[in-house]
Amino acid sequence: MYTYEYKTLHELVALAGKHHLSLSEIVVRHEMETSEQTEEKVRGVMASRLQVFHESIEAGLQDQGKSVSGLVGGDAYKMLQSPAKLLGSLSRKAAIYALAVSEANAKMFKIVACPTAGSCGIVPAVMTAVAEEIGTDQKVSVNALFTAAGIGAVVSRNASVAGAVGGCQAECGTAAAMAAAAAAEMAGGTNDEIINAFALCMKNTLGLACDPVAGLVEVPCVKRNACYAVMAVSAAEMALAGIRSVIPPDEVIEAMAEIGRIMPVALKETSDGGLARTATGKAIAARLEQDMQE
Amino acid sequence: MGVFDVVGPVMIGPSSSHTAGAARIGLMAREILDDEPVEAQLTVYGSFAKTYKGHGTDKALVAGLLGFSADDVRLRTSFDIAAQQGLKIVLSRSDDEVDHPNTVRIAMTGKTGRKMEILGVSLGGGKIEIREINKAVVALSGEEHTLITIHRDQPGIIAQATTIMAIGHINVSNMRVFRSAKNATAVMIVCTDSPVPVDMVNMIKNISAIESVITLLPL
Numbered sequence: 001m002y003t004y005e006y007k008t009l010h011e012l013v014a015l016a017g018k019h020h021l022s023l024s025e026i027v028v029r030h031e032m033e034t035s036e037q038t039e040e041k042v043r044g045v046m047a048s049r050l051q052v053f054h055e056s057i058e059a060g061l062q063d064q065g066k067s068v069s070g071l072v073g074g075d076a077y078k079m080l081q082s083p084a085k086l087l088g089s090l091s092r093k094a095a096i097y098a099l100a101v102s103e104a105n106a107k108m109f110k111i112v113a114c115p116t117a118g119s120c121g122i123v124p125a126v127m128t129a130v131a132e133e134i135g136t137d138q139k140v141s142v143n144a145l146f147t148a149a150g151i152g153a154v155v156s157r158n159a160s161v162a163g164a165v166g167g168c169q170a171e172c173g174t175a176a177a178m179a180a181a182a183a184a185e186m187a188g189g190t191n192d193e194i195i196n197a198f199a200l201c202m203k204n205t206l207g208l209a210c211d212p213v214a215g216l217v218e219v220p221c222v223k224r225n226a227c228y229a230v231m232a233v234s235a236a237e238m239a240l241a242g243i244r245s246v247i248p249p250d251e252v253i254e255a256m257a258e259i260g261r262i263m264p265v266a267l268k269e270t271s272d273g274g275l276a277r278t279a280t281g282k283a284i285a286a287r288l289e290q291d292m293q294e
Numbered sequence: 295m296g297v298f299d300v301v302g303p304v305m306i307g308p309s310s311s312h313t314a315g316a317a318r319i320g321l322m323a324r325e326i327l328d329d330e331p332v333e334a335q336l337t338v339y340g341s342f343a344k345t346y347k348g349h350g351t352d353k354a355l356v357a358g359l360l361g362f363s364a365d366d367v368r369l370r371t372s373f374d375i376a377a378q379q380g381l382k383i384v385l386s387r388s389d390d391e392v393d394h395p396n397t398v399r400i401a402m403t404g405k406t407g408r409k410m411e412i413l414g415v416s417l418g419g420g421k422i423e424i425r426e427i428n429k430a431v432v433a434l435s436g437e438e439h440t441l442i443t444i445h446r447d448q449p450g451i452i453a454q455a456t457t458i459m460a461i462g463h464i465n466v467s468n469m470r471v472f473r474s475a476k477n478a479t480a481v482m483i484v485c486t487d488s489p490v491p492v493d494m495v496n497m498i499k500n501i502s503a504i505e506s507v508i509t510l511l512p513l
Contacts (some may be wrong), residue, residue, distance in 0.1 A: 031296065036337065113302060149300045216345060218348070
């Protein structure tokens with residue numbers, strides 16, 4: 001039996017309260033006890049993941065080329081060059097960085113699946129934007145990433161983080177909710193505010209379909225990462241103002257699992273419905289099939 | 295799921311199943327061949343056949359065959375590297391029915407003339423399973439230290455091999471034996487808590503009826 005084991009967010013918060021520790025410290029200690037590794041080693045692995053976050057943002061901002069299919073690429077750069085019109089500085093950065101990482105993924109650069117490759121832009125984008133804008137150091141980011149990962153592990157355990165099982169709510173939804181929790185922690189939120197940031201964000205991604213055009217991690221995935229990065233910032237801002245989710249975080253996870261179960265298979269990564277089956281979606285799929293045969 | 299499965303794996307995009315998983319199948323195939331591959335025939339099925347190009351599944355499979363891991367940037371240019379290193383690749387798409395949508399068959403020839411054929415599936419999140427070795431049905435995840443024997447099915451082979459491991463204090467976590475038919479080719483897959491040392495592997499190789507022994511490190 002483990003000392004720091006948690007199966008729900010309620011248990012995670014209760015453990016932190018009992019031991020007078022932060023959420024991230026509980027997550028670190030649980031990882032240490034299950035992997036039988038030292039704290040230095042465990043923290044080192046997470047710091048290296050954070051490093052890849054930054055590399056993937058750079059790669060996406062610098063490379064203006066297109067993906068193999070030609071469907072995505074160059075939009076992060078385009079938005080970076082365009083003057084700000086509506087978004088505040090932090091949210092705008094989050095959107096640009098999320099585009100950058102997701103484009104980097106589509107163009108076969110190195111990324112961290114977080115929790116999946118299709119949703120890999122959101123957590124790095126939000127965390128990097130927050131760190132740059134409010135000026136936190138790397139230690140704060142590593143801790144926040146542990147918190148986000150621990151929360152993601154609970155989602156994975158009690159629902160799913162796979163589009164084929166739960167639709168995009170399981171992928172981009174989980175990623176955005178993890179990012180909201182990380183942002184709330186980095187901005188100095190309490191444990192309660194952190195998990196409320198998670199819940200507020202997760203609730204507003206429920207029902208999201210996974211309907212990628214031609215089965216590729218490109219349309220709508222890349223731009224969806226950017227829009228959900230901004231939603232994560234909104235959810236964190238609300239939680240930090242003391243706004244609470246009426247439905248408790250663990251019940252939101254249960255709702256996500258249930259919606260995933262009753263969601264039609266056509267909307268769970270099979271490309272048999274939604275955007276994939278629009279006239280344009282079908283035409284793109286037909287063109288790519290033609291290209292492959294040639 | 296551990297925290298580094300949630301924030302991870304580190305991989306070359308765009309898809310954990312179609313790119314990272316494919317690279318790991320290729321790498322596992324190379325280890326099973328236990329030789330430098332000079333030719334590989336890749337047959338992709340199901341979703342792999344439908345979307346391999348956009349996901350770089352082909353590049354990932356070749357990268358694995360070259361010995362590159364799923365987070366190695368050389369994956370992007372694996373076909374060029376294969377050409378430079380004299381690895382001939384033939385890729386074909388099949389619309390045959392398969393049990394899993396992300397399936398590939400790899401028939402390889404090594405530098406020493408050694409031939410090996412595997413069937414691999416990518417289960418999602420970068421997890422994979424090898425389901426056939428030389429037509430014998432197996433189940434191999436590559437997540438533990440693994441020793442594989444390919445041998446002729448006859449009494450006593452398993453006992454002899456595991457006795458050698460027992461004397462060497464190698465703890466077996468999981469073990470399965472598969473055969474295509476009685477007295478025909480059999481495959482034994484033994485997962486262990488620690489790697490089986492080379493001298494022990496050589497002793498196992500010397501057991502009559504054992505054709506080859508392959509050891510795999512966790513992927």
